[in-house]
Amino acid sequence: MSTVEKAAEKLKSLQPEPQAPLHNDDAVPLHHAASTVERLHERPGTADHVAETAPWHVDSHALKRADLLPADDEAMARLADEVRRIKRPLLDNVSGKGARALPHPERIVVTSAVPGEGKTFTAVNLALSLAREPDFEVLLVDSDIPKADVTRVLGLDKHPGLMDVLADEQRRPAEVVVRTDVPNLLVVPAGKRHLLTAELFGGRRMEYVLDALGGPSRRRLLVFDSSPLLATPEAPILVSHMGQVVVVVGAGHTREYELKAALENVDGSQYVGLVLNMSQLPAIENHYYSRYSHDSPYPFPDR
Numbered sequence: 001m002s003t004v005e006k007a008a009e010k011l012k013s014l015q016p017e018p019q020a021p022l023h024n025d026d027a028v029p030l031h032h033a034a035s036t037v038e039r040l041h042e043r044p045g046t047a048d049h050v051a052e053t054a055p056w057h058v059d060s061h062a063l064k065r066a067d068l069l070p071a072d073d074e075a076m077a078r079l080a081d082e083v084r085r086i087k088r089p090l091l092d093n094v095s096g097k098g099a100r101a102l103p104h105p106e107r108i109v110v111t112s113a114v115p116g117e118g119k120t121f122t123a124v125n126l127a128l129s130l131a132r133e134p135d136f137e138v139l140l141v142d143s144d145i146p147k148a149d150v151t152r153v154l155g156l157d158k159h160p161g162l163m164d165v166l167a168d169e170q171r172r173p174a175e176v177v178v179r180t181d182v183p184n185l186l187v188v189p190a191g192k193r194h195l196l197t198a199e200l201f202g203g204r205r206m207e208y209v210l211d212a213l214g215g216p217s218r219r220r221l222l223v224f225d226s227s228p229l230l231a232t233p234e235a236p237i238l239v240s241h242m243g244q245v246v247v248v249v250g251a252g253h254t255r256e257y258e259l260k261a262a263l264e265n266v267d268g269s270q271y272v273g274l275v276l277n278m279s280q281l282p283a284i285e286n287h288y289y290s291r292y293s294h295d296s297p298y299p300f301p302d303r
Contacts, residue, residue, distance in 0.1 A: 056179065094106055141188040
């Protein structure tokens with residue numbers, strides 16, 4: 001049993017009511033031969049196609065400098081295995097293989113109770129791993145408006161983003177979607193900060209924008225990097241729009257009462273997965289670490 005599996009087992013009892021739990025063999029993911037996921041049933045969409053412009057370069061070195069990717073190949077491969085295990089139950093829910101039907105399972109938010117637990121690191125690596133799935137494209141949305149780390153590290157500070165399309169009803173959601181040179185990965189920057197972020201997240205236009213960002217064929221997965229649930233008023237509002245919630249828990253960092261308070265913002269209709277981060281247990285205790293050490297986990301273009 002891996003470190004994260006053990007943590008998930010310990011943390012399941014802290015959830016406010018029974019949820020579809022992380023399976024013992026699926027608790028967390030990243031790299032193993034990516035299996036094909038059933039396509040979502042196509043439904044009419046409201047989004048425009050992403051403008052055909054030169055793809056935005058995702059600089060893996062910048063991600064490493066910002067500690068959003070491991071610095072060496074061995075650590076990258078270990079992380080890849082773990083993230084693969086995280087994404088499997090999420091994908092099962094999207095394709096209808098989960099324990100129960102969920103509202104908007106394609107909307108996945110990554111959050112935490114308090115700052116400093118690694119939720120942006122988790123969101124970025126989850127999005128990169130999901131982008132390797134052959135049946136979906138992935139839209140990484142920077143919805144941590146106060147920090148906007150994804151936007152900053154990718155160099156998208158001057159691009160319009162989520163807040164711009166929420167505040168301006170004349171702007172089409174497709175205008176803020178940035179196609180990258182990582183296959184199947186798109187990004188929505190945070191956009192310009194707004195004093196009424198919580199109100200815009202809770203407004204009627206928010207649901208329209210989320211629906212439009214989902215794409216016309218519903219083969220698009222949305223991964224939101226949210227601010228911590230106990231840190232900003234807009235985070236619980238954003239989570240209320242989601243079908244799946246990934247809560248990152250910092251080993252030796254998150255207090256039990258903080259986690260319990262954070263989980264009170266999740267309702268019984270959503271899938272909740274807990275991910276233990278920053279564990280100091282030796283990697284040898286996780287047998288998954290030894291299996292796929294020579295495969296590159298992410299398809300970054302050579303530059």
